[in-house]
Amino acid sequence: MRGAFCHVCGQKDDDYRRPLLTLSNEFLGDVFQWDSRVLRSILPFLILPGTLTRAYMRGRRQQFVSPLRLYLVISIAFFLVLAASDRAIFGFTLAGTRDLLQDFPELSEQLEGVAPEHLEWGGHVEVGMFVDPNTQANIPAIPIDDMEDLLERSGLAGSLMPLFIGYNAAIEDPRIFNQVLDDWVPLLMVILVPFFALIMGMLYVRRRLWFIDHLVFSLHYHSFMFAVLLLMLALSAWFGVTLTGLGAAFFFLVLMGAYLFIAMLRAYRGGVFKTAIKFMILGSVYVNVFMVSLFMITAWGLAHLR
Numbered sequence: 448m449r450g451a452f453c454h455v456c457g458q459k460d461d462d463y464r465r466p467l468l469t470l471s472n473e474f475l476g477d478v479f480q481w482d483s484r485v486l487r488s489i490l491p492f493l494i495l496p497g498t499l500t501r502a503y504m505r506g507r508r509q510q511f512v513s514p515l516r517l518y519l520v521i522s523i524a525f526f527l528v529l530a531a532s533d534r535a536i537f538g539f540t541l542a543g544t545r546d547l548l549q550d551f552p553e554l555s556e557q558l559e560g561v562a563p564e565h566l567e568w569g570g571h572v573e574v575g576m577f578v579d580p581n582t583q584a585n586i587p588a589i590p591i592d593d594m595e596d597l598l599e600r601s602g603l604a605g606s607l608m609p610l611f612i613g614y615n616a617a618i619e620d621p622r623i624f625n626q627v628l629d630d631w632v633p634l635l636m637v638i639l640v641p642f643f644a645l646i647m648g649m650l651y652v653r654r655r656l657w658f659i660d661h662l663v664f665s666l667h668y669h670s671f672m673f674a675v676l677l678l679m680l681a682l683s684a685w686f687g688v689t690l691t692g693l694g695a696a697f698f699f700l701v702l703m704g705a706y707l708f709i710a711m712l713r714a715y716r717g718g719v720f721k722t723a724i725k726f727m728i729l730g731s732v733y734v735n736v737f738m739v740s741l742f743m744i745t746a747w748g749l750a751h752l753r
Contacts, residue, residue, distance in 0.1 A: 484512050497714035504714070514663045514670075521674050525676055533684075591608075647665065708726050
């Protein structure tokens with residue numbers, strides 16, 4: 448230290464324990480300011496997972512973009528591009544068994560001797576990411592009258608019928624389903640960021656780190672998640688790359704899993720085996736909570752369509 452600033456990087460000697468209003472004003476100035484820290488942060492953020500978090504834990508905050516600023520800029524950019532691209536976050540189509548066999552030639556060869564009429568049963572749902580929102584979902588609608596008669600006997604008609612009506616409306620107009628996700632997914636992600644940090648705190652409770660350290664790790668990880676989604680959105684909207692079926696989901700999950708594991712190793716400096724155990728616990732809890740939460744907000748949104 449030389450005076451009130453670090454003579455190497457220029458960071459002010461401040462512990463940030465100040466009134467919330469003061470911090471809010473400083474935060475707004477940081478978010479909308481472009482400086483050299485942005486350029487210094489891009490490369491380690493994208494290809495060196497955990498580097499920015501480790502630097503923050505060691506007190507090197509002045510050199511890189513603040514975690515909250517990074518998260519807000521990338522997430523806001525994603526939702527703005529999503530709105531401008533006229534793409535749906537998810538798209539669903541119901542494919543028959545014959546379509547399924549076309550994707551798996553080995554299975555088709557094994558069923559060559561089966562009578563054609565026996566291959567007309569069943570089907571499977573294909574999920575696409577960032578697809579044309581006008582694409583009609585070939586999913587059967589729910590028979591409202593029959594379902595209402597059935598639910599009236601059990602007393603559940605009042606609570607479940609709005610959901611079924613909203614479901615049928617989303618099938619007829621795919622934009623409705625996409626609008627529900629646009630309204631609720633941002634709020635879900637805001638809630639999941641501190642939840643993710645809470646899990647990290649429990650996994651690394653013996654490190655005696657502050658919750659803010661785990662929150663910074665969570666902000667960096669979710670910022671990368673939005674960066675990947677932004678890339679996939681650009682590929683779909685601007686280059687016409689089709690992101691359907693299991694391929695898109697597999698690419699996304701593998702990339703996010705690899706980034707998370709490496710980030711945990713670099714940021715928390717743990718052993719490979721222990722980190723792998725914590726990685727599996729974190730992944731299983733987080734993915735299940737995310738899927739259940741996504742289902743719940745989708746059901747809530749469809750049931751409260753106006």
